[in-house]
Amino acid sequence: MVTCTVDAPTNTVTFCYQGRLDAVTTEELSPLVEERVSALAKGDEGTPLRVIFDMKGVDYVASAFIRLCIKVAKAVHGDNFAMTNSSPVIKKTFKIVGLAEQLHLT
Amino acid sequence: MTTETIADRAEEILFRATLAAAEFQQLDQQATDAIVRAVFTAGFNNRVRLAKMAWEETGIGVWQHKVLKNVVATQLVYENIKEQKTVGVISRDDLLGIVQIAQPLGPIFAIIPVTNPTSTTLFKILIAMKTRNPVIISPPRKAIHCCAETVRVCYQAALAAGAPEGCIQIVEEGSRELTRAIMGHQSLALTLATGGTGMVHAAYSSGNPAIGVGPGNVPVFIDQTADIPFAVANIITSKTFDNGTICASEQAVVVEKSIAAAVRQEFARQHCYFVADSELPRLAAYAIVAESGGMNPDIVGKSARSIADQAGLELPEDVQIILARLHGVGDAFPLSKEILAPILAFYECDDYQEAMKTCIDLNFLGGIGHTVAIYANDEERIDEFSRIMNAGRVIVNTPSAQGAVGGLFNTLQSSLTLGCGTGGKNITTENISALHLLNIQRVCRRRENPHWFKFDTNRYYDESADAETLLQAYYRNY
Numbered sequence: 001m002v003t004c005t006v007d008a009p010t011n012t013v014t015f016c017y018q019g020r021l022d023a024v025t026t027e028e029l030s031p032l033v034e035e036r037v038s039a040l041a042k043g044d045e046g047t048p049l050r051v052i053f054d055m056k057g058v059d060y061v062a063s064a065f066i067r068l069c070i071k072v073a074k075a076v077h078g079d080n081f082a083m084t085n086s087s088p089v090i091k092k093t094f095k096i097v098g099l100a101e102q103l104h105l106t
Numbered sequence: 107m108t109t110e111t112i113a114d115r116a117e118e119i120l121f122r123a124t125l126a127a128a129e130f131q132q133l134d135q136q137a138t139d140a141i142v143r144a145v146f147t148a149g150f151n152n153r154v155r156l157a158k159m160a161w162e163e164t165g166i167g168v169w170q171h172k173v174l175k176n177v178v179a180t181q182l183v184y185e186n187i188k189e190q191k192t193v194g195v196i197s198r199d200d201l202l203g204i205v206q207i208a209q210p211l212g213p214i215f216a217i218i219p220v221t222n223p224t225s226t227t228l229f230k231i232l233i234a235m236k237t238r239n240p241v242i243i244s245p246p247r248k249a250i251h252c253c254a255e256t257v258r259v260c261y262q263a264a265l266a267a268g269a270p271e272g273c274i275q276i277v278e279e280g281s282r283e284l285t286r287a288i289m290g291h292q293s294l295a296l297t298l299a300t301g302g303t304g305m306v307h308a309a310y311s312s313g314n315p316a317i318g319v320g321p322g323n324v325p326v327f328i329d330q331t332a333d334i335p336f337a338v339a340n341i342i343t344s345k346t347f348d349n350g351t352i353c354a355s356e357q358a359v360v361v362e363k364s365i366a367a368a369v370r371q372e373f374a375r376q377h378c379y380f381v382a383d384s385e386l387p388r389l390a391a392y393a394i395v396a397e398s399g400g401m402n403p404d405i406v407g408k409s410a411r412s413i414a415d416q417a418g419l420e421l422p423e424d425v426q427i428i429l430a431r432l433h434g435v436g437d438a439f440p441l442s443k444e445i446l447a448p449i450l451a452f453y454e455c456d457d458y459q460e461a462m463k464t465c466i467d468l469n470f471l472g473g474i475g476h477t478v479a480i481y482a483n484d485e486e487r488i489d490e491f492s493r494i495m496n497a498g499r500v501i502v503n504t505p506s507a508q509g510a511v512g513g514l515f516n517t518l519q520s521s522l523t524l525g526c527g528t529g530g531k532n533i534t535t536e537n538i539s540a541l542h543l544l545n546i547q548r549v550c551r552r553r554e555n556p557h558w559f560k561f562d563t564n565r566y567y568d569e570s571a572d573a574e575t576l577l578q579a580y581y582r583n584y
Contacts, residue, residue, distance in 0.1 A: 023270075023271065060132050061128075061129070061132070062129050062270065062271075063125035063126055063128065063129045063270050063271050063272060064271065066125055066128060066129075067125070089132065092131075093128045093129070093131070093132060094128070096124065096127055096128040096131065096212070097124050097125055097127075097128045098124070098293070
């Protein structure tokens with residue numbers, strides 16, 4: 001459901017999601033994601049941690065996943081968070097919540 | 107609650123609902139219908155318990171009738187909606203080239219009346235789930251607990267069936283300011299207001315879309331051609347149902363003098379009694395609040411026996427309905443107004459014309475656009491009556507309360523929210539249903555208008571060319 005890659009020079013961690021991010025799946029992956037972000041954020045104090053959620057393989061998001069996005073974005077102070085490769089359906093979903101711009105979703 | 111707290115609370119509620127809306131709109135018809143089925147089943151299976159809770163908490167009506175209201179709100183509404191297409195493409199006309207696509211509205215704020223707390227809650231939750239709209243229930247102060255339990259039952263079932271978290275919420279705070287804050291919130295899609303005029307007015311004034319209802323003041327005209335025992339029995343069935351709490355129940359009986367005695371006798375035979383003229387002021391003083399001119403809230407849903415005792419009226423023990431013979435309509439005749447209890451005004455008119463005018467007076471006294479009723483076996487009379495009255499529902503040879511709600515005595519869409527049109531300051535006269543809670547998108551493929559494209563439209567610029575000349579040319583078939 002989710003893979004994680006870190007680009008050390010830019011201090012960027014990318015989480016690549018796949019498939020259906022329903023409430024159950026989100027509950028399973030949330031601790032992993034939050035823990036990883038928390039651990040990396042404590043690292044290099046020079047370059048702030050940047051988090052990217054790659055949504056290429058995602059076809060459904062539950063409200064629980066949207067909450068996870070908000071939480072992680074807050075943890076890295078908003079501007080260091082982005083969501084990429086969203087499908088039109090996913091983009092519309094975040095538009096409905098009014099968060100597409102705030103979460104830098106493309 | 108402080109202003110800040112109210113704003114925060116409204117924000118919290120709407121944020122939760124908006125998240126739910128975002129998730130909900132991704133579900134397909136199958137997933138949606140699974141949720142609807144689950145909610146119907148849960149609501150139906152709890153129909154008796156919830157009805158008893160409503161009766162115990164409000165002290166209004168008859169618990170067995172509240173069970174039947176819950177059945178209408180679940181079983182009959184579910185029957186209406188279960189096959190309806192409410193997701194994606196809902197219709198396709200290849201000839202006209204138009205495809206209709208259903209989209210949800212978004213979060214809905216559902217105002218619940220004290221007269222039908224659990225049934226209206228069940229109804230609004232069902233139609234909201236069917237259309238993938240998160241719903242926020244606003245219970246009346248006197249029915250918070252039974253509504254909260256109704257919400258809990260439905261929400262648990264919805265979640266278990268895959269509905270998004272936050273798809274059903276309830277605002278238990280009972281704060282007028284919070285209600286207004288939610289109604290006016292930018293993320294709210296619609297207020298669905300079933301309640302008093304003030305509440306409906308607030309909904310329409312909120313700046314967000316609203317669907318509301320209006321008050322009723324239902325005249326029932328018994329024509330000379332009517333089967334009088336049948337008519338009287340049906341009126342009793344309606345007016346005693348839940349002790350007269352349905353807004354579409356009869357408020358006044360109007361008959362011509364020629365059959366008045368027979369009608370009075372029949373009411374007496376069926377245990378409905380006229381209050382003495384000398385006691386009318388006492389009944390009026392109890393039923394209507396002098397300052398406001400509106401009905402006494404304490405009388406709503408009380409039995410005729412209880413009313414007779416409270417008002418100190420001399421009436422037989424087995425009284426089902428209290429009848430009050432009146433000679434006018436309006437403020438000077440308080441009992442001519444809407445009273446949601448087993449009290450009926452009674453008018454004897456010289457002839458049919460006067461009877462119609464009396465019905466119009468009653469209809470326009472706080473009941474425009476709601477419901478009127480007629481008992482007759484003369485189709486011309488029924489047509490004429492129907493055309494003259496201003497009512498969303500003209501109920502023929504049927505108990506008015508159950509008839510207006512629909513699905514029992516007629517084929518009207520079952521609903522617990524009855525639109526009253528512009529007379530009631532509403533947007534529709536229809537019985538509100540799931541299909542009112544959709545935004546319909548129309549995909550329009552090119553299908554050229556042959557007349558337009560054949561016609562030389564430059565001819566329209568010629569001021570001297572009149573309609574007849576141009577239309578002849580426009581419709582010319584070569």
